[in-house]
Amino acid sequence: MPHIAVSDDLPGIRALLAFRPETAEPLGALADALLHAPNSLSRGDRELIAAYVSALNDCQFCRRSHAAIAASYLQDEAVVEAVLADPEHAAISPAMKALLALAARVQQGGRMVTPDDIARARNEGATDVEIHDTVLIAAAFCMFNRYVDGLGARTPADPAAYTARASLTALHGYK
């Protein structure tokens, strides 16, 4: 049950955003810039990073939401679940494995990132912008996950709730 008096009609972060429009606007713009705006990293790959960090933070609402959006883009639910379970052994590119490993360091803490983590990503072809965006996506989900669970936002049990919403987000973004 949510810790504050938010709408019963909206799940997860959507109830929090409706409660406080003043912060909802920049949060939506940030998610859109990171996950939906044009980028050399595909939308599917960026959603994978978001879902993976949410899984590491054990935030079920964000994990399920962004796993469903990633699956919607990639048209492959199995690869998404494989990434969330163990990215190093999933059927994804070496570059994505390096970026997910970097995201996992950021999830532990900013000071956990080592020059070797950066060098691995760069050796796999990641650009400075891609490294920047991976770090910021991972950092942003350390915020979104804490926001959702720190206020006890509702987490629907029905998987259909996430897939229905995922198609809309994949189409329209986060603004």
Added chain:
Amino acid sequence: MPHIAVSDDLPGIRALLAFRPETAEPLGALADALLHAPNSLSRGDRELIAAYVSALNDCQFCRRSHAAIAASYLQDEAVVEAVLADPEHAAISPAMKALLALAARVQQGGRMVTPDDIARARNEGATDVEIHDTVLIAAAFCMFNRYVDGLGARTPADPAAYTARASLTALHGYK
């Protein structure tokens, strides 16, 4: 040394924001909505929460920046340092102690927040909006701290660098 090719002329997060204007704009708008916009929590108290979470995350650039801004508002550097060392024994209100304790839970993880943490804040008079904003400020600094340290942003050693900037931020905000 920063992990990506950012300006040598700007310290900390400012070099990262200049590197990627697309994400700088929503990040600035979020910081402004949380820390500078009108609120029943004073700007000084909100900066204290930001500085305290940054100290818990051991992010020296953010800790020093927001401690200096808090001291600029509160006109009391000693109380800021006392809060960062041990909020329960600092000369602040019981309500602020409850909000800082809530922020510390969020820093550990969203799922660490308990109904007792919320009840303590509410018993000290905190409103739902104040509880919401405290959780989101703490969550946002778990992002900002990871962004800054995850990309190895430069942390000036000279305390004067922080106090000079703090007066500007206190005056003009984050946009």
